[in-house]
Amino acid sequence: xxxxxxxxxxxxxxxxxxxxxxxxxxxxxxxxxxxxxxxxxxxxxxxxxxxxxxxxxxxxxxxxxxxxxxxxxxxxxxxxxxxxxxxxxxxxxxxxxxxxxxxxxxxxxxxxxxxxxxxxxxxxxxxxxxxxxxxxxxxxxx
Amino acid sequence: xxxxxxxxxxxxxxxxxxxxxxxxxxxxxxxxxxxxxxxxxxxxxxxxxxxxxxxxxxxxxxxxxxxxxxxxxxxxxxxxxxxxxxxxxxxxxxxxxxxxxxxxxxxxxxxxxxxxxxxxxxxxxxxxxxxxxxxxxxxxxxxxxxxxxxxxxxxxxxxxxxxxxxxxxxxxxxxxxxxxxxxxxxxxxxxxxxxxxxxxxxxxxxxxxxxxxxxxxxxxxxxxxxxxxxxxxxxxxxxxxxxxxxxxxxxxxxxxxxxxxxxxxxxxxxxxxxxxxxxxxxxxxxxxxxxxxxxxxxxxxxxxxxxxxxxxxxxxxxxxxxxxxxxxxxxxxxxxxxxxxxxxxxxxxxxxxxxxxxxxxxxxxxxxxxxxxxxxxxxxxxxxxxxxxxxxxxxxxxxxxxxxxxxxxxxxxxxxxxxxxxxxxxxxxxxxxxxxxxxxxxxxxxxxxxxxxxxxxxxxxxxxxxxxxxxxxxxxxxxxxxxxxxxxxxxxxxx
Numbered sequence: 001x002x003x004x005x006x007x008x009x010x011x012x013x014x015x016x017x018x019x020x021x022x023x024x025x026x027x028x029x030x031x032x033x034x035x036x037x038x039x040x041x042x043x044x045x046x047x048x049x050x051x052x053x054x055x056x057x058x059x060x061x062x063x064x065x066x067x068x069x070x071x072x073x074x075x076x077x078x079x080x081x082x083x084x085x086x087x088x089x090x091x092x093x094x095x096x097x098x099x100x101x102x103x104x105x106x107x108x109x110x111x112x113x114x115x116x117x118x119x120x121x122x123x124x125x126x127x128x129x130x131x132x133x134x135x136x137x138x139x140x141x142x
Numbered sequence: 143x144x145x146x147x148x149x150x151x152x153x154x155x156x157x158x159x160x161x162x163x164x165x166x167x168x169x170x171x172x173x174x175x176x177x178x179x180x181x182x183x184x185x186x187x188x189x190x191x192x193x194x195x196x197x198x199x200x201x202x203x204x205x206x207x208x209x210x211x212x213x214x215x216x217x218x219x220x221x222x223x224x225x226x227x228x229x230x231x232x233x234x235x236x237x238x239x240x241x242x243x244x245x246x247x248x249x250x251x252x253x254x255x256x257x258x259x260x261x262x263x264x265x266x267x268x269x270x271x272x273x274x275x276x277x278x279x280x281x282x283x284x285x286x287x288x289x290x291x292x293x294x295x296x297x298x299x300x301x302x303x304x305x306x307x308x309x310x311x312x313x314x315x316x317x318x319x320x321x322x323x324x325x326x327x328x329x330x331x332x333x334x335x336x337x338x339x340x341x342x343x344x345x346x347x348x349x350x351x352x353x354x355x356x357x358x359x360x361x362x363x364x365x366x367x368x369x370x371x372x373x374x375x376x377x378x379x380x381x382x383x384x385x386x387x388x389x390x391x392x393x394x395x396x397x398x399x400x401x402x403x404x405x406x407x408x409x410x411x412x413x414x415x416x417x418x419x420x421x422x423x424x425x426x427x428x429x430x431x432x433x434x435x436x437x438x439x440x441x442x443x444x445x446x447x448x449x450x451x452x453x454x455x456x457x458x459x460x461x462x463x464x465x466x467x468x469x470x471x472x473x474x475x476x477x478x479x480x481x482x483x484x485x486x487x488x489x490x491x492x493x494x495x496x497x498x499x500x501x502x503x504x505x506x507x508x509x510x511x512x513x514x515x516x517x518x519x520x521x522x523x524x525x526x527x528x529x530x531x532x533x534x535x536x537x538x539x540x541x542x543x544x545x546x547x548x549x550x551x552x553x554x555x556x557x558x559x560x561x562x563x564x565x566x567x568x569x570x571x572x573x574x575x576x577x578x579x580x581x582x583x584x585x586x587x588x589x590x591x592x593x594x595x596x597x598x599x600x601x602x603x604x605x606x607x608x609x610x611x612x613x614x615x616x617x618x619x620x621x622x623x624x625x626x627x628x629x630x631x632x633x634x635x636x637x
């Protein structure tokens with residue numbers, strides 16, 4: 001891959017901000033506009049940008065396929081886990097209020113919702129990045 | 143404690159199953175199959191439990207996150223949902239069992255893990271559609287299962303499968319857009335997405351043009367999904383070039399899912415008051431369905447490839463179900479809804495046979511089937527039973543649904559549709575007879591090499607179960623009819 005100083009420098013500068021913005025969007029899912037899906041896509045865009053600027057091999061070494069697969073499983077598992085936890089405490093699926101935390105109900109709901117959003121964010125991030133790499137890399141034998 | 147959470151578990155279980163398959167596939171590729179079969183077996187038990195609950199206590203309502211509708215998302219399982227759920231999960235289970243050997247030659251071994259993961263994700267979508275009581279949820283699940291279906295159709299080695307999958311993707315996405323636009327229109331006017339709430343809020347708005355536009359978008363979108371003639375163009379390629387197990391899966395599960403969604407939108411959202419009294423669309427529906435019945439059969443006669451013939455036959459069979467819905471008296475509806483079960487049993491069995499013939503002797507063309515019955519006796523016997531059920535002869539279940547459809551048409555005074563049903567029966571007989579004649583009565587050419595033609599048990603068992611089902615449900619037709627009567631009463635009562 002040809003060296004391109006401008007793209008690489010801009011990427012280095014931009015990636016931290018993109019990541020923070022992505023996290024911000026994810027964590028605002030419960031109270032304002034935002035959520036796991038939107039935030040996850042933004043975080044994924046940071047990884048895609050790295051892939052474009054530094055080449056796919058370099059990025060593959062940093063975020064390996066296994067990590068991505070684990071992340072996508074982990075994200076959904078957080079979502080399902082919290083949902084089932086609510087059933088365990090006698091509420092319906094995702095009935096956060098039943099989870100016994102030493103907090104007021106709105107806080108419990110908010111916290112659990114954030115946790116679920118984070119789970120969604122992780123999965124979306126991992127899957128979006130995977131889609132990018134799968135499209136960008138040619139399969140062997142083609 | 144578990145019993146009240148059954149509807150949500152029906153969605154969660156295959157999702158967890160999909161993740162488990164992914165993990166299992168990581169450890170060792172051949173663990174995927176037993177895990178997937180185990181998950182679907184449990185899922186089948188679960189769906190039976192749901193059916194039992196519904197039969198005992200009536201419609202189940204489940205509020206997600208304890209938010210009461212119309213604010214929260216509600217899962218609703220009534221007789222129709224439970225009935226469709228059991229059929230679809232059962233067919234998914236059988237085609238998963240069938241998949242083990244049949245995908246061996248059709249799919250890259252590397253893709254096995256992804257294959258079973260997508261398979262279970264498809265089941266997630268299908269189960270979600272049947273249990274949800276919210277139209278946006280319905281759309282999301284429709285997309286989950288459709289996207290899984292596109293990838294599965296394209297998953298084979300055949301290049302044509304890729305093209306078929308792509309076509310299917312384009313058509314499916316157009317249809318999804320239409321459905322989404324329809325949902326958007328309804329939401330703008332009513333401010334709700336809950337089906338029961340919509341049914342309550344819509345009547346005063348029946349004259350609104352927006353509602354009419356929404357309705358038309360829904361109908362066109364769903365007609366593409368169900369491959370109602372003349373919007374069926376994606377279907378023949380997708381059915382005939384997909385891997386065999388997937389042909390079975392999409393011809394039974396995905397097509398029934400579209401039908402179910404159509405029935406839900408027509409009868410639970412717009413209700414009989416709208417579609418019969420206000421905008422007499424059902425009459426039109428019945429005519430289109432009648433054309434589909436005849437056209438599908440005629441084109442099927444012209445096919446030389448068995449899978450393609452079955453695909454066109456599906457177009458015509460979808461027409462039967464729609465005809466029952468279009469005539470819309472309780473008898474014809476019973477026939478139509480019963481045909482959901484029949485067609486799943488019959489078409490599942492026939493596609494399994496077609497897949498087994500390709501797997502064992504590598505033949506796709508009907509003309510090459512000479513003397514096949516001698517080499518593959520059980521497979522051909524299964525084909526024979528399913529074929530006479532498709533034609534509608536007793537003692538098979540196909541007779542029952544045609545009987546009810548015909549009675550319904552007579553009761554409605556629609557003599558033309560009676561003629562259509564009888565004429566298509568003859569056409570069915572023509573194209574299935576051709577296959578049976580080649581398989582049973584033509585002698586094999588002398589130079590045909592004697593191939594090893596025993597079909598593996600994992601392929602033979604599902605097709606024999608389905609063939610047996612065709613006969614069993616002729617005698618035990620009162621079991622599904624008991625559920626269907628309640629379901630039809632719900633639908634026509636405007637519930």
